[in-house]
Amino acid sequence: MSELPDWQIEIDGAIGRWQTDIDEALTLEALRSLEVRALGKQGEIPGLMKRIPQIPPQDRKAFGQAVNALQTQAAAAIETRRDVLVEALIATELNDTSFDPTQSLAPLRRGHTHPLSTVQADIEEIFHSMGFHVLDYPEIESEFDNFEALNIPGWHPAREMQDTFWLDNGHLLRTHTSPGQVRAMHEFQAPFRAIFPGKVFRYEATDASHEHTFHQVEGLMIDRKVTVGHLLDSMRTLLSAILQREVEIRLRPGYFPFVEPGFELDIRCQVCAGKGCSACKRRGWLELLPCGLVHPNVLRAGGLDPEEWQGWAFGLGLSRLVMMRYGVPDVRLLMGGDLRFLSQF
Numbered sequence: 001m002s003e004l005p006d007w008q009i010e011i012d013g014a015i016g017r018w019q020t021d022i023d024e025a026l027t028l029e030a031l032r033s034l035e036v037r038a039l040g041k042q043g044e045i046p047g048l049m050k051r052i053p054q055i056p057p058q059d060r061k062a063f064g065q066a067v068n069a070l071q072t073q074a075a076a077a078i079e080t081r082r083d084v085l086v087e088a089l090i091a092t093e094l095n096d097t098s099f100d101p102t103q104s105l106a107p108l109r110r111g112h113t114h115p116l117s118t119v120q121a122d123i124e125e126i127f128h129s130m131g132f133h134v135l136d137y138p139e140i141e142s143e144f145d146n147f148e149a150l151n152i153p154g155w156h157p158a159r160e161m162q163d164t165f166w167l168d169n170g171h172l173l174r175t176h177t178s179p180g181q182v183r184a185m186h187e188f189q190a191p192f193r194a195i196f197p198g199k200v201f202r203y204e205a206t207d208a209s210h211e212h213t214f215h216q217v218e219g220l221m222i223d224r225k226v227t228v229g230h231l232l233d234s235m236r237t238l239l240s241a242i243l244q245r246e247v248e249i250r251l252r253p254g255y256f257p258f259v260e261p262g263f264e265l266d267i268r269c270q271v272c273a274g275k276g277c278s279a280c281k282r283r284g285w286l287e288l289l290p291c292g293l294v295h296p297n298v299l300r301a302g303g304l305d306p307e308e309w310q311g312w313a314f315g316l317g318l319s320r321l322v323m324m325r326y327g328v329p330d331v332r333l334l335m336g337g338d339l340r341f342l343s344q345f
């Protein structure tokens, strides 16, 4: 019997050695590094092929086949070992008594929308359905946009009606949402209709019905022919939808520099149905929102020709409306951040 060549002895030895190492790998990580060492690009088994030039030519074919067989065998041994290790790992996890699949989480405390956001969303939906854009304008305004453009020059006594938070840079925190009127006139091509809800700020002492930060919704409709009748009708639709019943409204004259004529809109008291009670101070009516036909100077400031375009506008006290809808007695509760109050909604 002819003797086995050296390389054959070496490869047979290698098979045994790798098999033992693989069977003794105790973790998946150890097996992985073994795999790299045996079969990786720079691994020992592929490296054997580099020895072909030193093998006698008549043995080269057999040598190549032996190396390939070694490679296949090692790969199969690694797969088998990997299956064993994975099985063992799963078994350990299943036996781990600290893992309790029946355990439930502590109950989650879910939040909800703030009543101001709820009512604001209702208003936005109603106006959106009537073809209004819903716009968001900056809380920091220039003196010009907040006052001058709205026909309230520096000497005007109306400035004192709205005590102002001034900023160091000469700008201010908007005292009302009305500056959005002129912004919208510049932004949209007439005719258009839009509402702009948002926070407004007044530098004044707070009490049950006054807060330094509160919410308004401004509404503006620009068209060629706009009437008080249309204003009234839109307001009745809006208020009936929000308060979820037919409401009766009336207009009284009111003065605001940016509308002419200007009105105070009253709503029939919802508490006493107009008979007179403490909520309406025995009047049977509640003052709800100011409104009017847009002043020609404001149209001009917005780049519109008052000979061609007209408009109506209103400024709804959103905070006030929320208080009416939910019977909230003190405006300071709305922005106070007290969860005992907020969690009731």
Ligand code: DAH
Pocket (backbone or CB within 6 Å): 175, 176, 177, 178, 218, 219, 256, 258, 259, 262, 290, 291, 292, 293, 313, 314, 315, 316
């Ligand atoms: N901006 C006024 C305020 O905050 C409210 C107001 C009055 C708005 C009449 C209007 C309006 O659009 O027509 O006091």
